Amino acid sequence: MMELVCPAGNLPSLKAAVDNGANAVYLGFKDDTNARHFAGLNFDKAKMTQGIDYARQRGVRVFLALNTYPQPANWSRWQFAVDQAADLGVDAMIAADLGVLDYAAERHPNLPLHLSVQGSATNYEALSFYRENFGIRRAVLPRVLSLPQVKHVVENSPVEIEIFGFGSLCVMVEGRCILSSYATGRSPNTFGACSPASHVEWRETPQGLETRLGGVLIERAGQGESAGYPTLCKGRFQVGANTYHAIEEPTSLNTLELLPQLIEAGVVAIKIEGRQRSPVYVKQVTQVWRQAIDACIRNPDGYQTRADWMSQLDKVSEGSQTTLGAYSRPWQ
Amino acid sequence: MSAKPKLSVGPILYYWDRDKIFDFYREIAQSAADIVYLGETVCAKRTLIRLEEWFEIADTLAAAGKEVVLSSMALLEADSELKRLKRICENDRYWVEANDMGAVNLMQGRPFVSGHSVNVYNERTLKLLAQKGMRRWVLPVELSHETLAAMQAQRPEGVETEVFAYGRLPLAYSARCFTARAHNLPKDDCQYRCLDYPDGLTLSAQDDTRFLALNGIQTQSAQTFNLLPELDRLVELKVDVLRISPQSNRTLQIIDIFNRAINGELDAAEGAAQLSRWMPVGPCDGYWFGDAGMIEHARNRIAG
Known part of the structure; x- marks a missing residue:
């Protein structure tokens, strides 16, 4: 079964x-x-x-x-x-x-x-x-x-x-991830949503289409790239000299x-x-x-x-x- | 006048080399801290200090008059990790800080502390765990002073409240090691890169805003949470213990500043200004005010 x-x-x-x-x-x-x-x-x-x-x-x-x-x-x-x-x-x-x-x-x-x-x-x-x-x-x-x-x-x-x-x-242990509330004040635990739509912004900039969550730049899509929903852990970030999906890819x-x-x-x-x-x-x-x-x-x-x-x-x-x-x- | 809160030193969340750890606790033994939490809580591969040696450090600190608590791992995956947890829980000298419900299960009926990674979000949970033997709980870091006030009003008798008052905030745990990933290494061959980052590895947004800190399988805030400016409120809320989470430098001075502020020898705002100079990135306190965690309320209030 x-x-x-x-x-x-x-x-x-x-x-x-x-x-x-x-x-x-x-x-x-x-x-x-x-x-x-x-x-x-x-x-x-x-x-x-x-x-x-x-x-x-x-x-x-x-x-x-x-x-x-x-x-x-x-x-x-x-x-x-x-x-x-x-x-x-x-x-x-x-x-x-x-x-x-x-x-x-x-x-x-x-x-x-x-x-x-x-x-x-x-x-x-x-x-x-x-x-x-x-x-x-x-x-x-x-x-x-x-x-x-x-x-x-x-x-x-x-x-x-x-x-x-x-x-x-989910890359993180569910129920113990508060990345979302760190950026927005709302987490799955407290609000029932991760990376809530209420805190998402999309902005056209000379560098490309930027998506932000709680004001934090999560992704910058260059020409020919598609911009997905800015789930915090699926963004591209800088660590040291590298810019990459530091936590997980979409x-x-x-x-x-x-x-x-x-x-x-x-x-x-x-x-x-x-x-x-x-x-x-x-x-x-x-x-x-x-x-x-x-x-x-x-x-x-x-x-x-x-x-x-x-x-x-x-x-x-x-x-x-x-x-x-x-x-x-x-x-x- | 309300009772003064005690000071605790949280478990070292990073991977430091042996000498640094032994030196650190030799200094802590002489510090104003009342309570010391010991042990590896983040990654089972961090074994430079063996469990027997943690017990030795515990004995030394206890002999120096500190209350010692043994902290358990937040994320338990392999059976070897459970076996190690059982050895910690079977000790009959020290309380255990349960950082996972598995540890709570093993500690049922004996005194234990519930760590900030155990989700105690309401009074019914608090009451239930108190019935199981919990003598102290650490407020989960995303909860606000308003929630704390409501919990304190219904706190069961004989239960102490501890608040994470200083340090980079633990925000998430994963099966994946992000420090190894940053070096393009698999977790099983991580080469112990965490040793190179005694305060975690800072992650920035593409516009250079410093945002998070990678600490192996744990993700932390880049900003350092600091509640020293809220000392009056913490006392008013009858918080029993303030936790200082160790950082690679100046933890002793940080303890000293908190201690002097608690004893009325130092103005909290002045102390906070000093502390902010020692933080890897800068301060935050948003969670305490029910906001996004990364916000810094104390300064905004003064500026606004």
Whole structure:
């Protein structure tokens, strides 16, 4: 069994995921209680009810991401969101904050809990803490472990392990990266967004098109170069005498070729990143991964990635290039 | 009058050579610091000081009257790192600063400090960790004095609050080593380039604005966070401990300036002016005011 967990930023995306072979979809409320707090994205309660019905009728599970970190001044919003999640009867709530998990476990003992990638758990001792104290059933691992390390965690983990298989790549341990708030005052932890659009500026200059985040120059695109969205860690910076992508290139994670090893390692679910992407993205990526997982389960020894799968995924990838990320040691 | 905050020396976040580390702690033993956090927290490959030697340094500092806390790694990946963590957590002489939930798990039921890389963002989290044995917590560096005030109002009994008060801010951790990358080396063959950057390797935007500092797998702020100008407020908020994060030069003088300001022998603004001359790039304090971390509020306020 390998569950395909797909992103749903809105109802059309949810339907695209469900219709094209997702086993589960994940979504969030329309506010800063989840880590894709973007304008025009996510679900109010009515839309969420519709989405849950649509998925359920087709045998697809629904997970609710409630994976940011409330502070005392706004704690009640998270508490309300947890209560709503329980009311809606989602199949699992994905959370990161210890306080949120504690509240959910105490108040809604029947609400299944998953530890979000934002919980930064990279080892089985950490997973044991969440299992013992909140009864989590599953954890999503940060995108920092090599494949042998993932395998080792799975072998010793008290809970199911889900990993990211495709989509935008976080280079840093999720939940512990505050580069975004250093430049803008808003981080995934506090605001539910990295490198928020509200702080982005585009400027034509004699040196080229400049993109800034919080006033900091992230990228300068020369003639013939395309300027991507200024995600802080994907910018070009100067270190010593060199100007280069000092942290990471604009690239996406794609682990399609690792699929047999991931299944063999005992990973139970593959997560596709991209709640902020279009329904077309969700449809294409879900289709490819559905075919790949089915092919791999049918015949793991004969499994090979198909050229048409890879080209379809490249088309929707950031910077049109993909990487195995930390799963492959040379990347590190 | 409110109680004076104690001073702590954070773990050395950089990779210094052996002699420099031993010299540093010989000096710290004589300093005004009350608490010393020891050990490697960033990269498992930094092994110039073996674990037994860290224990020896701890014993020396304890004999000199310092409270010693052993700090754990923030990012645990390999099994060897977990084994090392278990050895630290099994010690029965010193408290442990848990910098990851794995360490919190191992310390459950015994006294521990939760480090700034453990996300304690609200009072419910604070209460939960206190029940598990936490005796002191370090405010995560992106949180503001307003959030701290709300947390302090509901702080569980017997829990001390520590604030990162001086140093380049730890902002992120990765599987990738950015110092090795800067030298076009793979992490597995990094040649210990961190030894060449005792305050981290400064990264600038393409317009030469200095922005971040690369410290192996950790990314820091280029600017040095400094809360000395906020000393009155820190005292008012009943912060128990102010942390000074070591830098390669003048850490002793920095401790001395904080100590004199705490004892009312030095004006905080005057002290801050002195400190800014010793920073690798310059000061920042935005997070404390709920702003972008890189902003320098203290000077803007004076100028504005």
